[in-house]
Each structure stands twice: as C-alpha cells, then as structure tokens.
Amino acid sequence: MSLLAEHVLLRHRDVPHIRDINVYTNHGGYDALRKALSDMRPEEVTDVVKAAGLRGRGGAGFPAGVKWSFIPAGVKPVYIVVNADESEPGTFKDREIIEANPHQMIEGIALCAYAVGAQAAYVYGRGEFKGPFVGLQQALDDAYEKGFLGRNILNSDFSFDIYTHLGAGAYICGEETALLESLEGKLGQPRNRPPFPAQVGLYNKPTVVNNVETLTNVPPIVLHGAQWYRQFGTDKSPGTKIFCLSGHVARPGNYELPLGAPLRHLIEECGGGVPGGRALKAILPAGASAPILPGPGWGTGDILDLSLDYESVQAAGSMLGSASFIVMDETVDMVWAASKMAHFFKHESCGKCSPCREGTYWVEDVYHRLRDGSGRPGDVDLLLNIADQMDGNCFCLLGEFSVCPVRSSIQHFRDEYEALVKG
Amino acid sequence: MLSEAEHQELNEILKKYPDKRSAVLPALYIAQRARNYLTDDDIRGVAEALDISVTEVQAIVGFYTLLRKDPTGKYIVQVCTDLPCALRGAEEFYRRLCQRLGLPPQGGTTDDGLFTVEAVVCLAACDKVPLAQINLKYYENLSDDRIDAILDGLRRDSEDA
Amino acid sequence: MTVTLTIDGRQATVPKGTLIVEAAKQVGIEIPVFCYHPKLEPVGMCRMCLVTVGTPLVNRATGQSQLDADGLPIIRWFPKPQTACTMSVSEGMVVITDSQEVAADRKAILEFLLTSHPLDCPVCDKGGECPLQDLTYRHGPGVSRFDYDSKHHSAKRYPLGDLIVLDRERCILCARCTRFQSEIAQDPVLAIENRGRDARIVSYSNPVFDSHYSGNTTDICPVGALTSRDFRFHARAWELTNIPSLCNHCGVGCNTVLSTRRGQIARIMPRQNETVNEVWICDKGRFGHHFNSSPYRLTMPLIRRDGELVEASWDDALQHVASRLTSIIEAHGSDSIGGIAGACLPNEDLYLFQKFLREVIGTHNVDHRVGLSATFEDDTVYAVGVGTGTDLGRVGRDTAFLVIGSDLDQEAPILYLRVAGAARHGATLITAGGRPTKLDKQSNHSLRYRYGTATHLLLGMIHVILEANLTGNETVPHRVNGLNELRANVADWAPERVAEITGVPPDEIRAAARAFGEAKNGIVLYGPEGLGWGNGTQGTSWEAGSPLRQAVANLVTLTGFIGRPNNGVIAVLPHANSRGAADLGVVPDRLPGYVPAERPGLNAQEMLGGGVRALLVAGADPLAGVTLADELEFLVVQELFLTQTAQQADVILPAAALAERDGTFTNLERWVQRFDPGLPVPGQARPDWTIIRQLAVLLGADWAYATVGGVLAEMAQAIPLYRGMSYEQLSQPVSLSRRMSHYIYAGMSFQAEMREGMQWPALAEDGSAKLELDWLDPPAPPAEGDGFTLVAPRVLYDGGTLLGQAEILGTRLVQPHIALSSADAAALGVLDGQGLQVSANGQSISLPARVDGLVPQGVVAIPRNLKGAPAESLLGEGRIFSRVKVVKG
Numbered sequence A: 001m002s003l004l005a006e007h008v009l010l011r012h013r014d015v016p017h018i019r020d021i022n023v024y025t026n027h028g029g030y031d032a033l034r035k036a037l038s039d040m041r042p043e044e045v046t047d048v049v050k051a052a053g054l055r056g057r058g059g060a061g062f063p064a065g066v067k068w069s070f071i072p073a074g075v076k077p078v079y080i081v082v083n084a085d086e087s088e089p090g091t092f093k094d095r096e097i098i099e100a101n102p103h104q105m106i107e108g109i110a111l112c113a114y115a116v117g118a119q120a121a122y123v124y125g126r127g128e129f130k131g132p133f134v135g136l137q138q139a140l141d142d143a144y145e146k147g148f149l150g151r152n153i154l155n156s157d158f159s160f161d162i163y164t165h166l167g168a169g170a171y172i173c174g175e176e177t178a179l180l181e182s183l184e185g186k187l188g189q190p191r192n193r194p195p196f197p198a199q200v201g202l203y204n205k206p207t208v209v210n211n212v213e214t215l216t217n218v219p220p221i222v223l224h225g226a227q228w229y230r231q232f233g234t235d236k237s238p239g240t241k242i243f244c245l246s247g248h249v250a251r252p253g254n255y256e257l258p259l260g261a262p263l264r265h266l267i268e269e270c271g272g273g274v275p276g277g278r279a280l281k282a283i284l285p286a287g288a289s290a291p292i293l294p295g296p297g298w299g300t301g302d303i304l305d306l307s308l309d310y311e312s313v314q315a316a317g318s319m320l321g322s323a324s325f326i327v328m329d330e331t332v333d334m335v336w337a338a339s340k341m342a343h344f345f346k347h348e349s350c351g352k353c354s355p356c357r358e359g360t361y362w363v364e365d366v367y368h369r370l371r372d373g374s375g376r377p378g379d380v381d382l383l384l385n386i387a388d389q390m391d392g393n394c395f396c397l398l399g400e401f402s403v404c405p406v407r408s409s410i411q412h413f414r415d416e417y418e419a420l421v422k423g
Numbered sequence B: 001m002l003s004e005a006e007h008q009e010l011n012e013i014l015k016k017y018p019d020k021r022s023a024v025l026p027a028l029y030i031a032q033r034a035r036n037y038l039t040d041d042d043i044r045g046v047a048e049a050l051d052i053s054v055t056e057v058q059a060i061v062g063f064y065t066l067l068r069k070d071p072t073g074k075y076i077v078q079v080c081t082d083l084p085c086a087l088r089g090a091e092e093f094y095r096r097l098c099q100r101l102g103l104p105p106q107g108g109t110t111d112d113g114l115f116t117v118e119a120v121v122c123l124a125a126c127d128k129v130p131l132a133q134i135n136l137k138y139y140e141n142l143s144d145d146r147i148d149a150i151l152d153g154l155r156r157d158s159e160d161a
Numbered sequence C: 001m002t003v004t005l006t007i008d009g010r011q012a013t014v015p016k017g018t019l020i021v022e023a024a025k026q027v028g029i030e031i032p033v034f035c036y037h038p039k040l041e042p043v044g045m046c047r048m049c050l051v052t053v054g055t056p057l058v059n060r061a062t063g064q065s066q067l068d069a070d071g072l073p074i075i076r077w078f079p080k081p082q083t084a085c086t087m088s089v090s091e092g093m094v095v096i097t098d099s100q101e102v103a104a105d106r107k108a109i110l111e112f113l114l115t116s117h118p119l120d121c122p123v124c125d126k127g128g129e130c131p132l133q134d135l136t137y138r139h140g141p142g143v144s145r146f147d148y149d150s151k152h153h154s155a156k157r158y159p160l161g162d163l164i165v166l167d168r169e170r171c172i173l174c175a176r177c178t179r180f181q182s183e184i185a186q187d188p189v190l191a192i193e194n195r196g197r198d199a200r201i202v203s204y205s206n207p208v209f210d211s212h213y214s215g216n217t218t219d220i221c222p223v224g225a226l227t228s229r230d231f232r233f234h235a236r237a238w239e240l241t242n243i244p245s246l247c248n249h250c251g252v253g254c255n256t257v258l259s260t261r262r263g264q265i266a267r268i269m270p271r272q273n274e275t276v277n278e279v280w281i282c283d284k285g286r287f288g289h290h291f292n293s294s295p296y297r298l299t300m301p302l303i304r305r306d307g308e309l310v311e312a313s314w315d316d317a318l319q320h321v322a323s324r325l326t327s328i329i330e331a332h333g334s335d336s337i338g339g340i341a342g343a344c345l346p347n348e349d350l351y352l353f354q355k356f357l358r359e360v361i362g363t364h365n366v367d368h369r370v371g372l373s374a375t376f377e378d379d380t381v382y383a384v385g386v387g388t389g390t391d392l393g394r395v396g397r398d399t400a401f402l403v404i405g406s407d408l409d410q411e412a413p414i415l416y417l418r419v420a421g422a423a424r425h426g427a428t429l430i431t432a433g434g435r436p437t438k439l440d441k442q443s444n445h446s447l448r449y450r451y452g453t454a455t456h457l458l459l460g461m462i463h464v465i466l467e468a469n470l471t472g473n474e475t476v477p478h479r480v481n482g483l484n485e486l487r488a489n490v491a492d493w494a495p496e497r498v499a500e501i502t503g504v505p506p507d508e509i510r511a512a513a514r515a516f517g518e519a520k521n522g523i524v525l526y527g528p529e530g531l532g533w534g535n536g537t538q539g540t541s542w543e544a545g546s547p548l549r550q551a552v553a554n555l556v557t558l559t560g561f562i563g564r565p566n567n568g569v570i571a572v573l574p575h576a577n578s579r580g581a582a583d584l585g586v587v588p589d590r591l592p593g594y595v596p597a598e599r600p601g602l603n604a605q606e607m608l609g610g611g612v613r614a615l616l617v618a619g620a621d622p623l624a625g626v627t628l629a630d631e632l633e634f635l636v637v638q639e640l641f642l643t644q645t646a647q648q649a650d651v652i653l654p655a656a657a658l659a660e661r662d663g664t665f666t667n668l669e670r671w672v673q674r675f676d677p678g679l680p681v682p683g684q685a686r687p688d689w690t691i692i693r694q695l696a697v698l699l700g701a702d703w704a705y706a707t708v709g710g711v712l713a714e715m716a717q718a719i720p721l722y723r724g725m726s727y728e729q730l731s732q733p734v735s736l737s738r739r740m741s742h743y744i745y746a747g748m749s750f751q752a753e754m755r756e757g758m759q760w761p762a763l764a765e766d767g768s769a770k771l772e773l774d775w776l777d778p779p780a781p782p783a784e785g786d787g788f789t790l791v792a793p794r795v796l797y798d799g800g801t802l803l804g805q806a807e808i809l810g811t812r813l814v815q816p817h818i819a820l821s822s823a824d825a826a827a828l829g830v831l832d833g834q835g836l837q838v839s840a841n842g843q844s845i846s847l848p849a850r851v852d853g854l855v856p857q858g859v860v861a862i863p864r865n866l867k868g869a870p871a872e873s874l875l876g877e878g879r880i881f882s883r884v885k886v887v888k889g
C-alpha cells in the first residue's frame, strides 16, 4: 500500500510502542543526538539538514537548514518554537507524531537546538491538544530522566530544555509570528515581518520556528546522512511527507509517502479510492488555504496524475502546503463547500487588518444569501471582486489564503454559482 | 480568584518562562477549571497574579475560543462540522445529537445544565469522523449510539458525584 | 547617514531609518493613513497606506546596483503592495503612490472600512475634521456595494468612563487609542476584545478608562468613535474659533487650543509643541476649564461697608484702596504693607506686583509661597537648571534620569509621559521616593527611602560617585569650587551608613549612583516629597528643603551634568507659573532675576502672622482655614472667586481668568510662552496687571504700560535672564518647514498655531561662571518610635477652587481619606471605608480609611489640597509630612 519499505516519520506503524522511550532507544532512538554531540560541530548539523534539502512541513516549504543558518551568532538566548498548532482544516499529522512517535520529534528539537545554540524550546500546541500533550509531557519527562534533555545532555556541555505550551483556540496562532505573540501572553495577532523570527523572535530573541513534522525528519537525516535522505522524493522536494487524507475516500488517514508520489497512489492505493464508485469532483491539497483542483471530469487533464511535490502542485495551480488532502466526490455542492471555508476564515480572522476582517465577513455575507436562495445578479462577480480587493493587501497570509477557495471554486464551478443567482 | 493551591500551581508554571505574562493562558485555564467559564473575579485574579492589566486579560479571554465568559454546562461537547468532517456526515450527526438532547439545531446547553453542545471548526481528527471533544478530550469514530452511551456515562458520573 | 530615494519621480533625501510615509511627507506627498501615527509604533494594520515599492537590484559580488541597457538601475518590485507606514527607506528605493493600482487599493481599503461604518456623518462630532470622511472623499468609492442591512450594529453611546464616549459602530479598529494607552500613557486600560468582526474597544479598569491621559485618544481617533463627554454634540467643528493658549493647571506649560463658541469654551485640545507637550495634554487640562464660565465668578468690585461686601464701581474701589494704603503708610511706614501673589498669575502680573510693592510702596514684603507653593522654594534651577535646548522627547540611551520625591503622574502629568517615554527609548531611570509611584514601573532602579531621608540618600550617592571617580572630568576641575571640602564632608556618608538611615540597601545605592554617574547626560527632577522634615520647629518647610536642593545641585555639578542640553535639574514646582514667580522675585529676599535683596522683607507666614497692617492678595488663597491676624487692618483681594481669603477682604477686585486675557508663563524647563485671549471678560472683571497698574498710578507712579507686551518689554530690559524676549517673538509661528515635519495626523479642522517659546539660560551655561559645591548638613533624620508618618502627597484631581467646578471630573476628584497599607490596616483593625483618627500637634481629624497597596507600612497618606484641607490642618502650612498618632474611630 505504501511506496516506502519502512516509515521514516510514522515509525510507530513499523515499530509498535515506539512512543515508549525504551522501545525508541532500542530502535536507534537518540543515536542521532549522541552522534551529533560526540562527532559533529553545530554547523555540521545545520549543513547536513541543508544538504538533505529538508523543507518546512508547516506549509511554506522553506528549507529548514537555511532557516537555521539565519540565527545570528552571539545573540543569546536563542529559542526554538515548535509549531504544533495544527489547525488547518484537514490536517492531523502532527497530532499523530506527538501521540505515537514523540521521541523522534523531541530528538529532532534537541538536534536543532544543538545546531543553533538554543537554550530552550517551547512546543506550542493548539488548546485542543490538551490530551495529546499529557502524553508528550510524559515523553519529555522520560527524556529528561534518561539525560537526553536538561543539564549536560549525554555528559556533553550542551544543556537544553523543552517546555510545552497550549494555545486556547485560534487558527491564526499557527502563523509563526502570531504564535510568538500568543506565547508571550498577548493576543495572537501576527507581527510585521521583517524582522523575521530568526532575528527578532520570542521575547525579541533569535528564534527558530519549525513545524512538528519538519523537526521529526531531522534525526534520520543526521543519523543516516543527506544522501540517504535524498533517496526519497524529488530533487527539489526531497524526503518523505505525511499526507493527511480526508473527505470522500474509503480509508481516510495519514499516509507517509515520498514526495513526488502520484496523487493517484494516495487516493486509490492508500485511501481506497472514492467510495461507491462515485466520480472524484475536486480536491483541496492544502486544507482551506490553497486553491481547489478539479477532478478529471471538471478540469482539463487527469488530476490523479499529479505528482505530489511542492513544485508540481504549484504548477497545477495550487499549493502542497501542509498536504492535507480533502477529497470531494461528485455529490458535493461546491458553493456549499466554498461557503464552509468562507465561514472558517471569517471565524478565524484575527481582526488586525481591515481587508481580512471586513473582507471575510463580507464574503460570508454574500455566501449566505447565495445559499438561502436570495442571490442577486452580479453576486458572483462581486465575490471575485472582493477577493481581488483582499488579494495582496492583507497583513498576513490568513487573509490571502481566504480568497483561494472563493476564486478557485468560481473558476472551476461557476455554473453552480450562476444557478443560485438565477434561481 | 485563584486559591492558594492554584497560586502554587501557577508558580510552578511561571518557572517555564522568562516573562510572567507568558503564563496568562495557563493561568486562565487553571482559573476556568472549576466552572468551565471565567468570572470577572477569576480574570482579575489572573491579572493580579501576573501583573497585567485586567483589561488586557479580558481582551485575551475574548480572543481565544476555548476561554469563556458565559456560564456553560458541566461538559462542553464540541462536534467538528468543518468541511472534511461535513463531507463524512458530521453535520447530520450534530443535528441529530442536538435533537436527541432537546436542543435547537445550532446547539446550546441542556436544561439540566450538564451539557453545552456546539459545532466547531476543524479539530485535527478528520480521519475519525464523526468526532467530538468533551471537555477537551477526544471521542472519535462516533455513532449516535456511542455518543449517547458516552453522555449517559457522564450523566451517571455527575449524579454519583 | 542619509538615504536617497525616489517617490513618484521626486527625489527625497532623508535620514536612514525614516519610514516611507514620512519621507513622502517631506517631498510634499501625502500617503493616506489611519492606524499610523508618528508618535506610536507603526503597526501596518489598516492597510490604507499601501504603495508600490521597488529596490535596485544589487550585484552581490560588487555591491553595485545592476544597470539595464539604458544604464538605469534595474528595479526589483515587491510582488505585493507594501505599507508605507512600516517600511523604512533604503538607498535607491523607488516608491509609487500615484498609480491606478495604488488608487484601486486605497479605494478597496476604504470600501472595506465603510462596510462596517455607519453613515452618520451629519450627526457625528468628528464631521468636518474626520480623516475617514476626508480620505473617503479623496480616495473612496462613490457607493457602497455592501448591504446596508448586513452592517453590524453595536453600541452607539457606550460610556468609557465619565469622560469619554465610544461609538462602537464608528470604530475602524485602528488601535491608535489602545496603543496610545499602553505605549505612551503606560496605562493599558483600553484593549481590543474578541476577534475578527466582533473585535471591539473595551476598558475593564476601575474606574473605567482609568488614566490621566484619556482625552488624547479623542484627538487621535481618526473617526468619531471616541469623543469626549464634554464636547459631544455641543458644537460643530467649523463653528469654533481657535485660540492659542496655555494650560494653567501645572508647571509643565502645555500648549493648548481654546476652541470657543458664543463666548464659551467648547473644548480644549493640545497644540503641538515638541519641546513641551508634543501633541498631548492631560485630562485635567482638557476638562478642568469649566470654572471660566462658572456662575460664581466675581464680576464687580466689592467693598466692605458695615461688615457687608457691597458692589462698587472700579473708581470707588481703587480710590478706597489707594487712600487706605496711603494712610497706613503714613501712620506706620511702608513695611506695614505686604503682598502675596499666587504662582498661577502670568509673568507680567507677577513682575508688576512685586514692582508695585518694592518701588511704589517701598517694601520687600512680597511672597508667593502659600498653599502648594509653600512646600518649596527653588533657586537651584537658576544655577543648574537643564541646559537650553533640552528636549525630553528626544533623549534616549545615553541619558540617566533621577526622579526624587516626585510623583510625576500626579504632579506634572505630561512630564511623566515624557520621562516614561525617554525610559522607553532606552534612558536609564532611577526613581527615589518614600512610596512607590507609577513611574517605578518604568524605572531601572527604584529606591525607597524613609520619609525625611532623601537628602541622606543623595549624600550616599554622591559618596559613591566620588569614590568611583565618576565626576565630570572636563568641566569640574575648572569650574567648580569646593570639591575637596565636599569630598571630605561626604566621606562620612558611605552607603552602609546611609542605608541605616534611609532604609535603602547599600547595594542599591551603589548601583543607582553608578548608573547615574556613568551616563553621558544626567537630569535630576526633584519634587515635594523629598523635602525636609517639617516637625514644626525648623521654620518653614522650604528652609528645611535647602539641604536637599543643595545636594541635588552638588550631584549634577560634580558629575558635570550641567550647562548642556539634556543635563541639569528640573524642580517639579506646583503651579503654572511657579517658575516665573521665582524668576521674578516674588519672594522677600530676592529681586527679579535672582538678585539678592539688600534688606529682605517678611515672608508669607510672617505677613499672615501679623507682620503687616495691610495685605494685598492676588490670585492666592492664603487665609483658607486661617483667621485674620488682629494686626491686619486692611485686606485687598484680586480674585476670580469668593475664596475663603476673599470672604475676609475689605475690598475685592474681580480679576480676569487666563482664557480672557493675554500674557506669558515660564514653565518648569524655563520656557517663556505666550497665550492669547479667547473669551470675553465676565462683567467688569479686569486682568490683574491692569488692576495693579491703576493702583500704582493712583499712588503717584507714572506707570504707562499699555499692553502686556509693554510690560514684557520692560522685563526684557530690566532682567538679564529675560533679555531678548519679546511679545512678538513669542507669538511667532514656527516655520513652515518645521510645521511640515511635525504635522500630526489627527482630525483637526484647523491648523493650530504652533509657537516656540523662549528659554532663559541657566547660570551654568555661561562657561565662565564658577559653580559652588556648598555643603549643608542634612536634616536630622526623623525620630522613629510610636505612631506613623503622615505624608501629604499631591494628587492631580484635587479639591481646589478651579477643579471643583468641573462637574465632568466630579467622580474622579479625590475625596478626603487616609490611605494606609493593608498590613497597618490589619494591625489597627480597620477595613476600607471605616473611620480613622489621626492626631498631631494637639489637632485631630477623622476620615475614612483607604487600604492602598502603594502606601508603605508605617506611613499614612492624606493628599494635599483636598476639600476642607485636612492634611494642611494637621501639618500646618506647607509641610509634607510629620509624625502622627493613628487610631480607629
């Protein structure tokens, strides 16, 4: 079912109980940290991550090693913030890592800390991860007890702490600067960039912000090397990636595949295809935050041939983002689907900037009347026009993302909108 | 207001951060624990404990959905009806649940004050639909019968208590 | 370092770090903004200022810009429009603000903002001076495509406390108000609650919107969301006449605009003056003007006949005064006459007042030190006041402040903003006081001394500075006398010994002294709560304060923090013209300009105690709670109101208020500033200076002053400190270019006239002047033992004659009470609000207790200048603290 002989990230699927620290260490756990502390200089850790071409799994796909190398030398303390906010609709991969394979993430965090000279890390989880974070705290306690965290880790002169922190229900806190504000005890609203967190981050100190999955990739890279890692994936999108599959498939769930695997494999082999023999109408490759891609009968060409890497999905007119694939079959009313996402963005707009605050509200208002039968001529163009007025003008990407479902659903399914306006 | 024990708990948490203000969400969670919502007094207590203005803490409470100022049921039942879940029948599941509990279709609090039911956006469990969080605990792959049994269990627990 | 960039084809050369919006302003291009305000940290929230920005493509290897085929730099455009309010300029940057794209973005943002904004301009107070209205006309869409019925509806008249009203529908969530409160006022009592479209401005403080600076938010709110309760619905902006004036409530000298309508003040707003008040005023200044139009104003001269005060003509009243004075002089000599003038009178009036007594009557019996002024006397600033050109708004990292014995937030609010602002910009702040004050939150070192030991603390600091050799090596050896003697004297005052007396740990003394001594610039602000211990045996309290003033002078002198801008001393004196009163010799032992009088006259207490037979009082209430001395035969009072002093007068002469006349004040930093008349005089009231002039003429003097300007011209001739000052100069508007660079985005329908005052130089600025490091023994530290220390701090919202008439401030006025720590309250067994009895010197009073976290143990505080003057009645005139007994009851 999988294109991988063994999982790189979802190792619990091959090694039961790997969340137990003893099982983890029996299977090579913390060897990468041991190797780094005894044989590698901090820069070498960054270099191997760079050479592996690991790209951020939180959505933007920025090369992790490059980000680490932005941390200025000589400014202390340095912080790491692990983004476990995971609030994008259709995304549930970080939670599985935290629940089932936490030590690999913890080891990844420690490696990152060693590479950038950080003193402390905060794992920021969405408030709803209260339960999963109980287990994470247990894993952290175990790691402290075994000397993988805390003072003089593995008898080196490297000391480092990891703390957990829970948000309280706000999608925007996944945006890295809003996350930092929230962690500092303020409203979770995004900051201006530049300066970027690598220069001025948590408590105004240099800070690496990385996604859970990104950091979970680091131990195998350090242990086996960049070359080994690059056997998976494509040249520009190396490695494996967890794809969150939801919606109209027989077997929704997380599937780890090498980047560049075909969408067909994900949906048909892994997900068991669209149930009931119904046609695939559309997919959302990155939750609500990227354009909809139409299924074979609605768009040109066969979407199922799409190669699942950052470049190809972008070339197809969308984004891989956090790889949360929401599948919709032929029964789905696309105006309804778009209005669900419009509601999501209106609900989650932080209110800081006017185009997002007012625009998402206005868009939902138009959807309301379309859906309750009082759509007016011109409403479809009005939606497009509001989207144009928001596009490029918002403070952060939340507002920019919010126009994606509106525009792409109109682009591919305009007739469904027009039917509501006329009727 | 925070009790003595809660103050101590908060003091432990404060050790994690170089700046007291960072503990505002943890402190509010502590203050909210007893009732599932925050009174103005609770908020003032947190503000004083962390040396932040009451107004700022109030604003924070208003910003985050998991912090509440309105009285709620003993159990907050949050059902995800966001797009991925809705594609797998979550909206109908939610509507039926409300109906069985005698609540209007958009949810609300049961007359006995035991359950506050609400539809929420994505909970990061879209592969285990229908699902709910009850007081932030995951209940997944639900059916009507399963959630009824779970709610019955909670009802019994609170009667016993 | 400057940077050159191109904006719409115009070249601008501006300092590095300048924001695009400011650079554009300098070449005459206005980029529309809502959330941006030059005084606040940029946030880039409203997106109104979006522009297209490109930067030259730079060859990494050479560092040179890459050129195209035509030899022009290749510009790399940002893919999205950028906010001009957050982006700093860079070399070669190209900015476009006049394209169709930018116009479309502006229209888009305005359309978004208007989807949530009501169309109630015709009834909105901001109408006519509203940035949203203006920018909508200029850049906005003609019609709204948003459904009117879908607009959100929320509270239209939501009271944010007693002073400010919020219209939530109008708010565009620019966060100017909340940022002002947390960044500038340091009172984070406003915030945006909820998120998305539900976001709204709230205040949960008690009282709501608890800040001395709340009114400023109504000025900077770019829509009609925040309005003052005072001005709401009273007038339309275009019906107002706007007069440049000054605030008369404290010594800061904030520049104001009186907006009048039909002979009444409709509102008071700040007038920009970067070196004094920037663009702010406090709420006392804004809302405390209602006394002007009070029905209780005196409008006719009154003469006491058969024990009754009856109306008289000016001629009769003045003749009566002149003949009584003449006969008393003939019978008892000139020194049987005396005069007390209040330090809220303008310079010209004070000058003529003392000149009248000294030259027309022939006595030095003149003083201003009564009431709040009785707390301290200041000539320190004459020698070592802050250098001319000092601008607290622009100091930062290399400057250290020592604020000792002053609660700036209460005593001089805008000075508080500026010192707190300097700390925010990196200045080192040391606060020293007997109790914590609001400024402590911003301070790097806060030292808590026992009341009465401020001088000892300073000696300890001087000890450390001399020991560590942190003296100003350039200036000190050449200019200063007495260094060795001082060194010998402070040798005894090591921090360990000082710690025992003051209660401040020796390490803290050391650290603070070093932080002060090591700075490049140093400024000391001292206030009434540092002054000497008035135990009733040490003469007047201002004499008791001398050792402290000397220690302050010594501290800045030996560190070399003198004679330069942003160095020296500011005395936090109580009244609008306390500085002028000291400058102009309204004291018995000094002539104008700090020239010693050969034969000092009687001071206020001596005059009041029976030292004179006739007393002239102008703008002061020295007989509040005091009965006339038997010796006093004749009392003349020039006043606005029938004060307790006036009630005992033989003749009352009705005076004009500040708003009704012109004149000058000298502020705490020695800026002489002019104000213009804005209101008609009520009834027959006259400016004080004309009353004095007429009396002088009746007594035979050939005083021909025709205008206030003429009096100032004479002062400029006669007093070296005021040399070169002229009325014309003082009303000169600041140059157009400075006005441009200062232009503040606020909703004002008018260009308020910005004026720069003139500042007199302190003695230390004369490089040839020698400075003396005199030694005065510190006062004996207060005895410990039974009882409490009673302190009488000054509060902003006091119960004085003027403020008492501002109904709007009613609930904020401080009611008489005794504040004490919770520990002492527990020990005494009193709860908040229960009665406490305080007694000293055979007097006792009972007041409700207020348990207050800011009062240290062993101290009780009763604010000064409250209704009924309870603190003064216990302490006697002018004392700040004393030992008292406190019991329940």
Ligand SMILES: Cc1cc2nc3c(=O)[nH]c(=O)nc-3n(C[C@H](O)[C@H](O)[C@H](O)COP(=O)(O)O)c2cc1C
Pocket (backbone or CB within 6 Å): A055, A056, A057, A058, A059, A060, A061, A062, A064, A083, A084, A085, A086, A087, A088, A171, A172, A173, A174, A175, A176, A177, A209, A210, A211, A212, A214, A215, A396, A397, A398
């Ligand atoms: C609105 C918004 C929400 C986001 N939510 C998440 C999230 O839940 N988890 C996450 O890892 N990154 C999220 N991101 C991306 C982060 O801003 C950031 O790019 C990421 O944490 C960096 O980590 P990475 O480089 O390892 O991907 C979000 C971004 C935006 C604009």
Ligand code: SF4
Pocket (backbone or CB within 6 Å): C170, C171, C172, C173, C174, C175, C176, C177, C178, C201, C220, C221, C222, C223, C225, C226
């Ligand atoms: S009340 Fe005025 S200043 Fe405050 S956020 Fe609203 S529009 Fe801005």
Ligand code: FES
Pocket (backbone or CB within 6 Å): C032, C033, C034, C035, C036, C043, C044, C045, C046, C047, C048, C049, C050, C083, C084, C085, C086
């Ligand atoms: S975003 Fe620049 S003025 Fe508001």
